[in-house]
Amino acid sequence: MGSAIILRSSNVRVGRCIFGESYVDSKLMKGRRSMLPMLKRNVKSSLIIKVSNEHAEYLLGERHPLEARDLVLPLFIHEGDDDIPIGTVPGCSKFGWRHGLVDEVYKARDVGISRFALIPKTSSAEKLYERNEAYHVNGLVPQAIRLLKDKYPEIVIYTDVMLDPFIPDRHGSVLWKDGCTSTTSASSSLSLPKVGKVPAALYKFGVFLTGLVSNDEMVSQLCEQALCLARAGADVVCPSGSMDRRVNVGIRSALDDEGFHDVSVMSCTSRNGVIVVEGADILMVKPGHSFVNVLESLRAKFSLPVAAYQVFNEYYVIKASQEDGCVNVENVIQRYLEPMKYSGADIIFSYFAREAASILSGMK
Numbered sequence: 001m002g003s004a005i006i007l008r009s010s011n012v013r014v015g016r017c018i019f020g021e022s023y024v025d026s027k028l029m030k031g032r033r034s035m036l037p038m039l040k041r042n043v044k045s046s047l048i049i050k051v052s053n054e055h056a057e058y059l060l061g062e063r064h065p066l067e068a069r070d071l072v073l074p075l076f077i078h079e080g081d082d083d084i085p086i087g088t089v090p091g092c093s094k095f096g097w098r099h100g101l102v103d104e105v106y107k108a109r110d111v112g113i114s115r116f117a118l119i120p121k122t123s124s125a126e127k128l129y130e131r132n133e134a135y136h137v138n139g140l141v142p143q144a145i146r147l148l149k150d151k152y153p154e155i156v157i158y159t160d161v162m163l164d165p166f167i168p169d170r171h172g173s174v175l176w177k178d179g180c181t182s183t184t185s186a187s188s189s190l191s192l193p194k195v196g197k198v199p200a201a202l203y204k205f206g207v208f209l210t211g212l213v214s215n216d217e218m219v220s221q222l223c224e225q226a227l228c229l230a231r232a233g234a235d236v237v238c239p240s241g242s243m244d245r246r247v248n249v250g251i252r253s254a255l256d257d258e259g260f261h262d263v264s265v266m267s268c269t270s271r272n273g274v275i276v277v278e279g280a281d282i283l284m285v286k287p288g289h290s291f292v293n294v295l296e297s298l299r300a301k302f303s304l305p306v307a308a309y310q311v312f313n314e315y316y317v318i319k320a321s322q323e324d325g326c327v328n329v330e331n332v333i334q335r336y337l338e339p340m341k342y343s344g345a346d347i348i349f350s351y352f353a354r355e356a357a358s359i360l361s362g363m364k
């Protein structure tokens with residue numbers, strides 16, 4: 001079922017083929033075009049940015065070793081000015097978006113990393129919710145994107161589309177609420193059914209918590225957030241925890257309607273191996289290393305770029321052993337990152353990206 005949908009959507013939709021002339025040396029393409037019927041668009045921001053012949057060869061079937069350009073460095077960011085260490089993890093911080101983040105990106109670019117994922121770590125959630133921070137033009141993530149793109153226009157930025165960091169109780173969904181107390185601009189165009197009398201104890205942060213999730217409202221807010229991120233300059237938006245199949249499709253069409261054809265939608269699967277491919281331009285497996293079998297099967301089934309995410313938890317464990325001298329970065333490359341690449345990942349998210357890249361680019 002999934003592949004039929006993909007085929008259809010890639011055929012009908014406008015947009016460029018990954019191997020459009022403007023991206024790849026046409027000599028390389030001679031006689032090979034027929035091999036690429038299903039490869040999809042949204043090149044700019046996904047795996048083919050500034051495509052080179054080697055990369056095209058890789059996609060045509062030849063396996064190349066892991067390279068710095070395959071890696072995405074995820075960065076935790078916060079609103080304050082100073083960097084805040086994360087627990088006891090050596091060398092890992094939540095970066096202040098104005099300074100620490102920019103320094104970190106600068107250092108990573110030096111060793112050949114050009115892709116970054118921004119993960120907001122918000123505080124004072126109550127205030128944030130009142131300001132509709134999830135899709136406020138001057139929200140944490142949009143501001144960080146604009147700053148980075150201004151300084152380093154060539155980098156690729158991945159951002160989450162999710163409400164969790166901006167909703168006080170972090171459930172990540174939009175709950176039915178009294179229509180009159182709508183706190184979000186996205187919802188103003190929707191008329192929500194009234195929930196009737198709700199006990200006062202359930203009234204929190206301007207929202208009546210009834211325990212019922214409003215999918216329409218959630219999809220609408222996620223689309224609003226994706227647009228806000230795209231307007232700020234995000235290259236790839238990543239809806240996560242898509243409990244509603246309309247999320248990817250809704251975001252894809254909202255982006256297309258505003259002319260953001262080059263902004264990619266990355267769909268995430270984790271744990272159960274279920275992935276929503278409709279509307280997606282990139283498929284992601286998280287945690288990637290634990291599910292290399294899923295990477296392999298996505299690679300075999302779909303002609304979309306596949307991404308793998310090495311999660312923080314794994315980073316934490318490896319980092320601890322590194323401190324004990326049991327593991328070095330070469331081991332991390334050989335035992336964790338390369339297996340994900342060889343299992344089918346074109347794009348690898350890893351908190352080790354900078355350390356790994358400095359070895360891969362021979363700069364260490």
Ligand SMILES: NCc1[nH]cc(CCC(=O)O)c1CC(=O)O
Nearest residue numbers: 119160162240241310311312313
């Ligand atoms: N989906 C949102 C998101 N984006 C980045 C992370 C951090 C992932 C990690 O490194 O553990 C998470 C949370 C999650 O998926 O669990």
